[in-house]
Amino acid sequence: MTVARPLPSRQVAKRWRMPLVDSAPTPWGVGAHQRVRPGLHWYVLIVTAVDTPGSYVQVCLDTPPRVASLGVGVHGTASLRDVFRLPDLWQLHLYRYAAELTVDGVTHAIRPGRVSLVPPGAVVQFRYRGRSEHLYAHLELRPIGEPLTVPVMQDAGAETRMISDLLQQAVAVHPRSPARAASEVWAALWRVAELAAPVGAAAQPHAATAAAIAHIEAHLAEPLTVPGVAAAAGVSHNHLIRLIRAATGDTVVAYIRRRRMERARHLLRESTLSIPAVAASVGMGDLQAFNKACRRELGASPRAIRALGG
Numbered sequence: 001m002t003v004a005r006p007l008p009s010r011q012v013a014k015r016w017r018m019p020l021v022d023s024a025p026t027p028w029g030v031g032a033h034q035r036v037r038p039g040l041h042w043y044v045l046i047v048t049a050v051d052t053p054g055s056y057v058q059v060c061l062d063t064p065p066r067v068a069s070l071g072v073g074v075h076g077t078a079s080l081r082d083v084f085r086l087p088d089l090w091q092l093h094l095y096r097y098a099a100e101l102t103v104d105g106v107t108h109a110i111r112p113g114r115v116s117l118v119p120p121g122a123v124v125q126f127r128y129r130g131r132s133e134h135l136y137a138h139l140e141l142r143p144i145g146e147p148l149t150v151p152v153m154q155d156a157g158a159e160t161r162m163i164s165d166l167l168q169q170a171v172a173v174h175p176r177s178p179a180r181a182a183s184e185v186w187a188a189l190w191r192v193a194e195l196a197a198p199v200g201a202a203a204q205p206h207a208a209t210a211a212a213i214a215h216i217e218a219h220l221a222e223p224l225t226v227p228g229v230a231a232a233a234g235v236s237h238n239h240l241i242r243l244i245r246a247a248t249g250d251t252v253v254a255y256i257r258r259r260r261m262e263r264a265r266h267l268l269r270e271s272t273l274s275i276p277a278v279a280a281s282v283g284m285g286d287l288q289a290f291n292k293a294c295r296r297e298l299g300a301s302p303r304a305i306r307a308l309g310g
Contacts, residue, residue, distance in 0.1 A: 054106030055152055057119045061193060062145025064186045065090075067178065070137040071171050076128030083125045086138060091118040092189065094135040094156065094163055100127040101153065108153035113160040115192055116153045135167040137185050154195045163188050208233040209243045212252075220260055221283050226252045260284065261297040268305045275302045 068089055075082060076099075092115070099110040102125040103118055110116075110126075118124055126132075156163055166188040174181035212233035216224060229252060230240040244252045260282040267278045279290035279302075294302050 054102075054104035054122070056149055057117055057152060058147040058149055059090075059117065059119075059189070059193065060141060060143050060145045060147050061186070061189055063142050064182045065137075065139040065141050065189065067170070067174065067182050067185055068138045068140065070139075070167070070174060070181065070185065071135075073134050073136045074131065075126060075134075076130050076132040080128045080130075081126065082128075083123070085121060085123050086118075088120050088140065089138045090120060090141055091116070091124070092137040092139065092167075092185070092192070093118075094160070094167055096134055097129070097132040099129055099132055101125070102127075103152050106152070110153075111155070113156050114153060115156045115160075115163060115195075117150055117189075117192060118152060135164065135171070137167065137170065137188075139185060148193045150193050151196060154192065156192070156195060159191050159195060163191050166191070206243050206247075208235045208240070209247045212240055212244065213247075216256055216259060219283075220256075220263060221281050223283065224256050229256075257293070257297065261293060264290075264294065264302075265298055265305060268302055269309055275306070278302070 073093075094115045095110050096112050097110065098112070101108045101110050101116060103116075104122050108116065166184045170181040170184035170188070173184070212229050212235075215229055215232040226240065227237055230237045233240060233243075235243065241252055244250065244255055248255050250258060264278055264282045264284075267273055267281060268275070271278075273281070275290075276287060279285060279287055282290075284290040284293065291301055294300065294305060298305055300308075
């Protein structure tokens, strides 16, 4: 019997274009489906619980990092090969060159625009092709919050410019303001973590959904229409309705109304803005309509909500 080679841990299983016959155990001790073709047996691995050092890391980003060092690293001048460890520090690199990186025995291709995140204690080996420059940050992360599963190496794609700008800004301000530098690196880390959905996690929102929600949030004080939001998100009216329903469980109009009322409740409870000012700030200049909306959505009049306080 010939079998397909096992997929690397936490990679999405390939789908072969053959009939699914039945499920079967695999030689690698993880769940699989068996796909059969005359003379051949193929396995589609569903890998959910196996960690492969060097391929993925688990990182907690609920608190800002402590940045030990950052800057522009220049390598490949004295030697075309570096092997080292940082026993206590994470390594974040954004590359501008082509080379090869091996982390705990797993080899990754380095290309311009790729970003790597290497955990403390990992043995790394760089093989350069000549003078090589990258932006780097060496940092400590506290294990606080929900861990995120992130590939060691990723293509930053459209996020390359933003991550580069954040790291360059961190480099510039670090000597005089380490706290601000840490905030810039923290923002870069979040963008790196969100480049790809963690394996086993819920799918990331559709790009148009994110664009629509961002447009709504930025314009709650203004008139909002479904066609207008759809245009801002670059999708059709009907497609927007499906996307918002899938993401929030609401219609577009209901979602806008809910977000307006949530903001109104916050301002009524936590600020001293007048009730007319609160109404205007959520796009409802008609006080009678605002009063009715508060009673319907929040269960009380604006004055009663304010009286409840924080």
